[in-house]
Amino acid sequence: MSEARLLIRGGRVVDPSQELDAEMDVLINGDRIEAVGPNLEAKGAEVLEVKGLVVAPGFIDLHAHLRDPGQEWKEDIGSGSRAAAAGGYTTILCMPNTSPPLDEAARIAYVLRRAQDAAMVRVLPVGAISRGLEGQHLAEMGDMHCAGAVAFSDDGKPVADAGLMRRALEYATAWDTFIIAHAEEPALAAHGVMHEGAVSGRLGLRGIPAAAEAVMVARDLMLAEMTGGRLHLAHLSTRESVRWLEQYRSRGVAVTAEVTPHHLVLTDEEVARTGFDTNTKVNPPLRSPEHRECLRRALAEGIIDAVATDHAPHHPDDKDVEYDWAAFGVIGMETAFPVLYTHLVQAGILSLARLVEALTWGPARVLRRHLGSLRPGWPADVVVVDLKQERTVDPDAFYSKGRNCPFAGWELRGWPRYTISAGRLVFADGQIL
Amino acid sequence: MPLKSHDVLALEEMDAEDIRLILDTADSLKEIMFRAIKKVPTLRGKTVVTLFYEPSTRTRTSFELAAKYMSADTVSISTTTSSIQKGETLRDTVRTLEAMGADLVVMRHPVSGSCHYLARCLDAPVINAGDGMHEHPTQGLLDLFTIRERKGRLEGLTVAIVGDILHSRVARSDIWGLLKMGARVRVAGPPTLLPPGLEDVGVRVCRTVEEALQDADVVQVLRIQRERQRGGYFPSVREYAKFFGVNAARLGLAKPDVLLMHPGPMNRGVEITSDIADGPRAVIREQVTNGVAVRMALLYLLLGGREE
Numbered sequence: 001m002s003e004a005r006l007l008i009r010g011g012r013v014v015d016p017s018q019e020l021d022a023e024m025d026v027l028i029n030g031d032r033i034e035a036v037g038p039n040l041e042a043k044g045a046e047v048l049e050v051k052g053l054v055v056a057p058g059f060i061d062l063h064a065h066l067r068d069p070g071q072e073w074k075e076d077i078g079s080g081s082r083a084a085a086a087g088g089y090t091t092i093l094c095m096p097n098t099s100p101p102l103d104e105a106a107r108i109a110y111v112l113r114r115a116q117d118a119a120m121v122r123v124l125p126v127g128a129i130s131r132g133l134e135g136q137h138l139a140e141m142g143d144m145h146c147a148g149a150v151a152f153s154d155d156g157k158p159v160a161d162a163g164l165m166r167r168a169l170e171y172a173t174a175w176d177t178f179i180i181a182h183a184e185e186p187a188l189a190a191h192g193v194m195h196e197g198a199v200s201g202r203l204g205l206r207g208i209p210a211a212a213e214a215v216m217v218a219r220d221l222m223l224a225e226m227t228g229g230r231l232h233l234a235h236l237s238t239r240e241s242v243r244w245l246e247q248y249r250s251r252g253v254a255v256t257a258e259v260t261p262h263h264l265v266l267t268d269e270e271v272a273r274t275g276f277d278t279n280t281k282v283n284p285p286l287r288s289p290e291h292r293e294c295l296r297r298a299l300a301e302g303i304i305d306a307v308a309t310d311h312a313p314h315h316p317d318d319k320d321v322e323y324d325w326a327a328f329g330v331i332g333m334e335t336a337f338p339v340l341y342t343h344l345v346q347a348g349i350l351s352l353a354r355l356v357e358a359l360t361w362g363p364a365r366v367l368r369r370h371l372g373s374l375r376p377g378w379p380a381d382v383v384v385v386d387l388k389q390e391r392t393v394d395p396d397a398f399y400s401k402g403r404n405c406p407f408a409g410w411e412l413r414g415w416p417r418y419t420i421s422a423g424r425l426v427f428a429d430g431q432i433l
Numbered sequence: 434m435p436l437k438s439h440d441v442l443a444l445e446e447m448d449a450e451d452i453r454l455i456l457d458t459a460d461s462l463k464e465i466m467f468r469a470i471k472k473v474p475t476l477r478g479k480t481v482v483t484l485f486y487e488p489s490t491r492t493r494t495s496f497e498l499a500a501k502y503m504s505a506d507t508v509s510i511s512t513t514t515s516s517i518q519k520g521e522t523l524r525d526t527v528r529t530l531e532a533m534g535a536d537l538v539v540m541r542h543p544v545s546g547s548c549h550y551l552a553r554c555l556d557a558p559v560i561n562a563g564d565g566m567h568e569h570p571t572q573g574l575l576d577l578f579t580i581r582e583r584k585g586r587l588e589g590l591t592v593a594i595v596g597d598i599l600h601s602r603v604a605r606s607d608i609w610g611l612l613k614m615g616a617r618v619r620v621a622g623p624p625t626l627l628p629p630g631l632e633d634v635g636v637r638v639c640r641t642v643e644e645a646l647q648d649a650d651v652v653q654v655l656r657i658q659r660e661r662q663r664g665g666y667f668p669s670v671r672e673y674a675k676f677f678g679v680n681a682a683r684l685g686l687a688k689p690d691v692l693l694m695h696p697g698p699m700n701r702g703v704e705i706t707s708d709i710a711d712g713p714r715a716v717i718r719e720q721v722t723n724g725v726a727v728r729m730a731l732l733y734l735l736l737g738g739r740e741e
């Protein structure tokens with residue numbers, strides 16, 4: 001590693017892991033943080049003046065689909081990592097529903113090798129729970145863990161078989177790793193394309209009831225309690241899910257949870273407002289306002305640990321079709337912070353410190369890794385955000401290959417200015433370096 | 434006075450003024466259908482394309498007749514759902530339509546929202562001839578027309594809609610049209626086939642068909658599709674007919690001058706019994722005639738035809 005030193009000077013350092021929110025400097029040495037404090041001496045270090053800007057630990061995305069291997073026309077590890085860097089992320093977890101899926105050690109190794117060659121940020125692969133994501137037999141979780149898989153999930157699909165989920169949670173305890181649940185009861189979600197409620201009733205679109213998620217959340221929590229396995233609930237979208245989570249967490253069950261920016265900001269009404277725009281089609285679906293309010297409160301109160309994007313790039317051909325036939329999913333890494341800053345922090349719903357925590361220290365604790373903090377000796381992953389910068393979301397300017405963004409045309413504030421990944425400046429003033 | 438909307442996609446999006454204009458225009462055009470020579474030159478040189486991704490002889494024929502009576506040229510394209518999913522995308526079909534110089538496109542499609550999608554891709558006006566379970570605005574308009582013609586008004590009437598509301602695009606268009614024109618709407622059917630949110634828009638959801646029909650001015654009976662039984666929405670056709678079918682005894686609860694309507698095609702003996710379907714209260718055949726008049730009005734208003 002290079003021994004280059006960089007002083008990030010004069011910014012407002014917001015690091016919830018150390019309860020910091022003050023004007024300070026951050027000194028980086030090589031790929032590590034050397035010091036954080038007021039008026040640090042440059043001592044020959046290169047200086048980045050960031051007066052008036054916010055300096056925070058680099059963001060961590062627990063949930064991204066990089067489509068590599070197999071669907072590189074949608075995204076690949078290089079383009080996905082550039083999108084991450086542009087969004088202020090320095091660590092991203094990539095989901096195993098690639099083709100072929102990440103269900104054996106060699107494929108985990110492939111992702112890490114590609115990441116080493118092409119990625120601007122840290123890419124941590126998630127292995128499959130079941131072979132071929134088929135929900136039948138456990139994949140070689142131990143082998144994948146040793147190859148570098150940080151968690152296990154059949155994300156994209158639920159684990160319909162309760163017996164398999166039980167075994168996965170149990171087996172994972174051998175390596176102290178965890179299971180990421182995409183909670184969806186298939187028989188209740190059957191063929192649905194949006195939240196089941198007044199809006200789906202009006203639009204004549206088949207609904208996915210809130211209970212389709214909540215019953216699986218309840219099941220998985222019971223299984224986690226029974227097995228002692230660590231459970232992480234992906235992309236929570238309903239009030240009932242939050243209630244179950246709260247109840248089991250207060251009983252000491254090892255459970256964490258994430259929520260996406262789109263579920264925090266949009267509602268099912270967006271499908272009607274946009275005249276059936278397929279960028280409103282996501283799974284789990286955009287819910288009604290009372291669910292959104294509950295998710296916001298749960299995030300503010302720390303019941304939900306992290307914001308994760310569920311970044312799901314698709315080719316325009318997959319979205320430029322009739323609603324029922326469009327692919328589920330939206331991209332999110334390049335807009336997450338400004339969307340949430342503008343619509344939650346500026347709206348007084350969430351404090352800036354809590355938003356930063358949900359993007360840094362919150363997900364780091366889910367991972368139980370030395371990430372998401374500016375403590376001396378920890379990885380030099382830093383983001384510098386300009387809270388005052390206002391810009392219109394233009395998907396054509398994204399680094400992601402995906403254009404399936406539900407926020408196109410929105411005026412947002414709070415764009416990342418610099419991203420430093422392992423001590424290296426990878427993004428500055430709108431440009432990947 | 435022109436129509437405010439560029440397309441006719443959903444009655445939810447149309448205001449009472451536009452609806453009234455369409456009904457009044459249909460009123461004045463209807464007599465053309467009873468002339469010896471059923472043709473006016475109003476839309477000569479205009480091309481109307483009917484694009485049907487679901488088979489529907491009656492709606493397509495109704496649009497084609499309407500276009501012919503107004504001297505427009507018609508081109509019809511039909512594709513089955515299976516081939517559209519495998520073959521040419523709707524986006525590519527739009528390019529073909531533009532190359533053909535279509536002045537107006539009428540589309541029927543199995544997916545809700547498809548006409549909105551088409552309208553976004555296409556400059557020419559679009560008429561929704563039924564999109565999935567969403568809306569069937571021209572059916573809604575012809576139902577309004579039929580009721581208004583018979584009753585002299587829509588405001589203050591009580592209309593009961595009976596059957597599979599959940600999957601019915603006709604029901605959605607009827608509900609919006611009736612509410613906007615000041616009628617009261619009640620619905621009844623198996624609870625598994627009632628969509629959420631009806632009360633929110635001002636519809637009274639009745640627990641029984643009897644309750645819905647009590648003193649109603651109009652009864653619209655919806656077609657029940659047999660695949661709903663396979664989908665697990667109700668146990669048997671027999672049981673459906675027994676509890677949710679409209680028969681003479683149930684119709685007797687409505688006002689003596691009730692209008693009995695059905696958007697067709699009927700499953701006789703299931704959702705409606707033959708004695709009443711063919712009886713004096715039924716206006717089912719008039720609905721078909723009025724359908725042509727309403728569609729003539731829409732073509733006229735959207736294509737900006739001149740007076741004769």
Ligand SMILES: [Zn+2]
Pocket residue numbers: 155156157182234235283284
């Ligand atoms: Zn998922």
